[in-house]
Amino acid sequence: MIISRQKEFRDILKTIEQQNIFIIGCGKCAAKQHLGGETEVLEMKRKLGKSGKNVVGCTVLSSACNIASWDDVLTQNPDIKKAEALLVMSCGGGVSIISSVAEKAVYPALDTESLGGVCRDTTVLEQCGMCGECDIWIFGGICPIGQCSKNMLNGPCGGAVEGKCEVDERKCVWDEIHTKLKSLGRLELLKEIHHPKDHSKKRRRK
Amino acid sequence: MIREKLLSGKFTITAEISPPKGTDISGMMKEAGMIKDAVDAVCVTDNQRAVMRMSPIAACSALSQEGFDTIMHLTCRDRNRLALQSELLGAAGLGIKNVLVMSGDYPTKGDHPGAKPVYDLDSVQLLGMISRLNNGIDLSGNRLEGKTDLFAGAVSNTELTEVALMKLEKKINSGARFIITQAVFDAGKFSEFIDQVHDAGWKKIKIIAGIIPLRSRKTADFLNSNIAGVKVPDDMIRRFASSSDPGALGIEMAADLIRELRGICGGVHIMPIGTHENTRKILEMAGL
Numbered sequence: 001m002i003i004s005r006q007k008e009f010r011d012i013l014k015t016i017e018q019q020n021i022f023i024i025g026c027g028k029c030a031a032k033q034h035l036g037g038e039t040e041v042l043e044m045k046r047k048l049g050k051s052g053k054n055v056v057g058c059t060v061l062s063s064a065c066n067i068a069s070w071d072d073v074l075t076q077n078p079d080i081k082k083a084e085a086l087l088v089m090s091c092g093g094g095v096s097i098i099s100s101v102a103e104k105a106v107y108p109a110l111d112t113e114s115l116g117g118v119c120r121d122t123t124v125l126e127q128c129g130m131c132g133e134c135d136i137w138i139f140g141g142i143c144p145i146g147q148c149s150k151n152m153l154n155g156p157c158g159g160a161v162e163g164k165c166e167v168d169e170r171k172c173v174w175d176e177i178h179t180k181l182k183s184l185g186r187l188e189l190l191k192e193i194h195h196p197k198d199h200s201k202k203r204r205r206k
Numbered sequence: 207m208i209r210e211k212l213l214s215g216k217f218t219i220t221a222e223i224s225p226p227k228g229t230d231i232s233g234m235m236k237e238a239g240m241i242k243d244a245v246d247a248v249c250v251t252d253n254q255r256a257v258m259r260m261s262p263i264a265a266c267s268a269l270s271q272e273g274f275d276t277i278m279h280l281t282c283r284d285r286n287r288l289a290l291q292s293e294l295l296g297a298a299g300l301g302i303k304n305v306l307v308m309s310g311d312y313p314t315k316g317d318h319p320g321a322k323p324v325y326d327l328d329s330v331q332l333l334g335m336i337s338r339l340n341n342g343i344d345l346s347g348n349r350l351e352g353k354t355d356l357f358a359g360a361v362s363n364t365e366l367t368e369v370a371l372m373k374l375e376k377k378i379n380s381g382a383r384f385i386i387t388q389a390v391f392d393a394g395k396f397s398e399f400i401d402q403v404h405d406a407g408w409k410k411i412k413i414i415a416g417i418i419p420l421r422s423r424k425t426a427d428f429l430n431s432n433i434a435g436v437k438v439p440d441d442m443i444r445r446f447a448s449s450s451d452p453g454a455l456g457i458e459m460a461a462d463l464i465r466e467l468r469g470i471c472g473g474v475h476i477m478p479i480g481t482h483e484n485t486r487k488i489l490e491m492a493g494l
């Protein structure tokens with residue numbers, strides 16, 4: 001799941017110059033995080049209207065990043081034609097796909113943060129660092145590129161205080177990796193020296 | 207030279223110096239002048255606490271022209287593997303012989319909080335890379351025209367979890383020849399750390415204890431709540447509370463601590479809050 005965050009409403013309002021707006025939500029990750037489902041789209045419609053914008057219509061696509069045909073979207077949502085601008089309440093992938101097919105100004109309502117997930121109703125952030133060479137098994141299934149602020153591969157930095165990362169509210173992931181590998185009886189994996197990532201793996205391949 | 211002195215087992219004294227925030231090095235030179243001949247080497251920080259300053263390579267070069275032996279800090283925060291290697295080759299070219307490697311405080315801690323954090327390598331990998339450069343080979347396996355001869359060290363906290371100790375072992379395995387620790391205040395606890403490292407099989411590694419001379423109760427409280435890995439013991443804080451001259455007490459406590467540490471470790475590293483105005487006095491009182 002792509003983890004996003006709602007932009008400040010005043011920042012959204014500041015970026016949209018146009019008057020007539022159509023709002024597009026996303027039924028996948030954004031809806032699951034209560035950031036781009038029907039409730040949030042209707043709330044956005046109300047707030048934009050209150051701020052003097054004319055919301056010509058709104059919809060929640062089943063997935064903003066997976067559009068079979070823009071013509072289909074238009075057929076089902078003919079009001080889009082009345083709009084000068086689209087406000088898309090999805091991750092950057094969805095905003096980008098809509099931008100590529102809609103011949104209108106397209107604005108994002110969310111900031112895309114990380115590749116995470118939902119587990120037992122809890123949203124978890126930064127589960128994958130998208131490095132292009134997955135070796136998460138070495139770290140007990142816990143991705144240090146995604147979860148360690150400094151992307152370290154050989155253990156914790158000295159910045160954690162009582163198990164808390166120096167950067168933000170997260171716990172130091174190295175304590176978790178250590179606990180997990182210990183429980184799996186694989187602490188020898190932590191003793192190995194892990195070499196730097198090959199960032200060329202992130203390039204496109206055929 | 208610090209390398210020879212440290213390796214010969216003599217008690218070694220280093221002191222931290224920060225490059226200027228700007229181009230004027232006169233303040234830095236004055237600061238270094240206060241400890242000239244009292245310390246074996248000055249340790250020059252690299253955008254310490256993620257606050258942008260003159261590069262340590264330039265500051266080390268200026269200091270070595272004035273006769274100082276230097277240890278150049280090098281963090282993983284601001285440079286990728288290309289920049290780290292070219293910096294190290296440049297340092298060697300300028301006659302810098304010692305480097306101290308660390309991850310580096312995160313950019314949001316400093317004065318350019320929006321900077322892109324690099325961390326292409328971690329400190330273990332950086333130490334391994336220095337070993338390669340010392341063998342005349344770069345990280346990609348290319349042969350160098352002229353190899354480095356860098357004496358590399360690493361940093362460590364003194365209270366280590368099992369996973370942190372594993373990382374320290376990897377640093378030593380990757381080529382760290384000496385360790386400078388976070389500030390020590392309790393010699394007894396510090397010797398437990400030394401035992402921990404020795405028990406892990408590293409009897410030869412040179413350990414230099416970090417010393418932050420306290421100035422007041424306020425500085426102690428500040429360190430306890432702001433610096434990771436630092437714990438000023440309660441009894442020290444209490445002594446400040448009942449002291450009429452906290453400045454003198456801080457100097458006395460630092461000197462006492464250094465005297466205790468002389469039999470325990472390879473040296474001390476003085477990191478004052480503010481200037482080095484008291485450093486010479488502290489070292490003299492400690493009998494050094």
